[in-house]
Amino acid sequence: MSNVLKLDDVVMRFGGVVAVNNLSLEVNKGSIVALIGPNGAGKTTAFNVITGVYMPTSGKVSFEGKDITKEQPHKIAKLGIARTFQNIRLFKKLTVMDNVLIAKHLHLKSGLFGTALHMPWAVKEEKKMREEAEALLEKVGLTAVKNEMASSLPYGQQRHLEIARALATSPQLLLLDEPAAGMNPQETMELTHFIKEIKDEFNITILMIEHHMDLVMEISDDIYVLDFGQLIAHGTPEQIQRNEKVIQAYLGVEEDA
Amino acid sequence: MGLQTFMQHLANGISLGSLYALIAIGYTMVYGILRLINFAHGDIFMMAAYLAFFGMTIFSMPWYVAFIMVIVVTVILGILIEKAAYRPLRDAPTSSVLISAIGVSFLLENLATFLFSGKPRAFPTFETMTYSLDMQGVSVQVLTIIVPIVTLIILFILLFVINRTKLGMAMRAVSKDYEIAKVMGIKINNIIAYTFAIGSALAAIGAFLWGMKYPQVSPLMGVMPGLKCFIAAVIGGIGNIKGAVLGGFILGLAEVLLVAFFGQLTGYRDAIAFILLIIILLVRPTGLLGEKTAEKV
């Protein structure tokens, strides 16, 4: 199997703090990979390095064999990596439909003036964009609220919208940052199915950060465990569940008891 | 140009730079804590100059009485502006606070024009201050020497307050992380009020010295120094007090020396600051002494 994303010895240092230390990982095409670890382990920092928000202090990030270490976030999005955020970052005061349409802007072919002046070819493209957006909203079950303001949606729907928005960029790799955060077991179960569904439906690869272990163990093909910026384990769900280091990291080592 | 004339220009540049530094500190402190360009700061400086003018002319106060009065009243003005125009917008988007700051600035300028008329007035001069010292052929006014000395003394006091006192510690905490400082029980509003008080006091001292050096007051006298001093703060690294002083000196020297060497630039003197701003933003956006910060995602 070929890998989509590859990190080689990535180090991310902020002043004196090493947030990510020598992280190497591979994400295979068509798989679901989970990045887990206690809070502050450097998972979101790793996401930010991959998506170009931070430039790593050293190391290399490759996407489909191409070095993207120094690319800017919007270029990386164009190349085919989309993401969601830990603390939902929707365009709150815009409609659900607009949120999705904005994510389609990066593939716009008509030029600035054609688009701005609503020239026939641009109108045609806009129509196509809208149809695709409608179809996407239909798939994630948000058609009924497409003209609502994003901030007016309930929490669970906002999470879905954020995933829909990321999918609208037509990515090959989707990064989900704690998609189940704040969800109850019922909602988490639905999300588990949803993630599987979109993976097959859109033929994408998924890398996710998640704390809900049920979800992680059920759908991951591969798991990486981070602790204090360091990779402490890597393996299949079964291997990780039995790993001593992982259990220690999660339960904490009692030092002076 | 002989060495003597050069020394004279140098002294003038340092002197002007110190005045810029005094005003720039006020900008940098407020920006450090509120992330706000306090557009009204230059106009607070202007109001202080008028207060000094009226105190010494109409009310014929001796200069030291006027000096104290100006500082006290300007500090009160600064705190009032913060309370009335910035505090109510604490949770509003930055653009609203910026607009409010512009509104205050505009109001003070218009108020001064209305109350004191747009005509410039002569600031009282002092024999002792304008007395020229002859130092090996370089003639320097007493004032030109006093201004940098006052600035440096103030800088040391300020650095002591910031680095060694509880108030300073709280200020640093608020400027580092507003939210966490709040959670830690620091009374943010008090700290902000203190910051405005200090900034206004320095603007008052600056205005007093400015009036003696450039003996004229007018309602729009704060506009250009205000813009320039914010730029000085950016050059030094916004939020950094030593940086503001360094930026002030650089700007003052650049203006005086460039005009001295290239006479044809005289008309463009006010443009120098903005060109420096563009250069520094291109070369080193965090300023000379500023640290790199990363935004949390």
Next chain:
Amino acid sequence: MNKRTKLLLNIAALVVVILFIIIANELFDSYIKRILNLCAIYTILGLSMNLVNGFTGLFSLGQAGFMAIGAYTVAIFTVPIEARSLIFYLKPMNAFLSGIHIPFVPALLLGGVIAALFAWLIGAPVLRLRGDYLAIATLGFSEIIRIVFTNAQTITNGALGIKNIPTISNLWWTWSIALLTIFFMILLIHSSYGRAFKAIREDEIAAEAMGIGLFKHKVISFMIGAFMAAIGGGLFAALLGTVDPKQFYFTLTYNFLLIIVLGGMGSISGTIISAFIVTGGLEWLRFLDEPMSIGGINIALFRPGLRMVVFSILLMIVVLFYRNGLMGQREITWEAIGEFFKKLRTRKTRNAKGGAKVE
């Protein structure tokens, strides 16, 4: 409401405006026409500022500077060649420029293009950085432009300014260009680029993660804004017939700031309404600057300067207490008007049926 009804309503509205212009041109005196012209120009400038500040979320204060570029371009190139030696009597006009005459419309467009180029020059270093540096850089730019125009005597005639610019006295020019600008803004905001601008305003990090190049889009918005401001400035010069550097003092920008704050940052219809209110209001407030006496006693309060004090207090009141202005980010649409009348009608019928019933 379907598309055809909307189109018909739009055409009807346009016809009403055109009729108004025809009638106003015939009936109103030159003073009122001047104010109406100014309303149209301020609408253009308000929209230009709202595109950058309201829709894209940047903070530019360069309106006065871009206006000055547009105004001077029109002034320099449309003044009749034979009048130039009289205007530039202190220092003759630059030999190259003094022979060039361009008709009004191309000169107007040229001003827009030059302003857009300057916007690129300022935007390139500044727009990559924190948003608030743009405020200082643009404010500085509009002052530098004034300084340059004061000093470049052979091009701009320095502090004396340029007189005898062929003037426009009817409403057609300003109003038709204002209408075009409004039309363009509506199209732009409702295009994919308009959505990208709004996305940047809402959340830069998310916008970038969705593939929107922040720098590119900010520069585009800033340049279009500068172009529009210069068009407004060119019309301004042609309306007054004279330009000088003092007209473009940076406080002029605050007029447009008040317009967009009052109208709503991010609302086209709000900007238009507000442009009329602010322009009309500033005219109306002129009585504050006149001496006034009640019962033979002069009231000392009314003297030059009071108008601007009141104006700045109004700006403060709007910012502090009505932060969203008249419209916030909403727009007046035909649907909204329809809803409004429907509500009005139901209330009336209910009243007619004999008092309100609790439902």
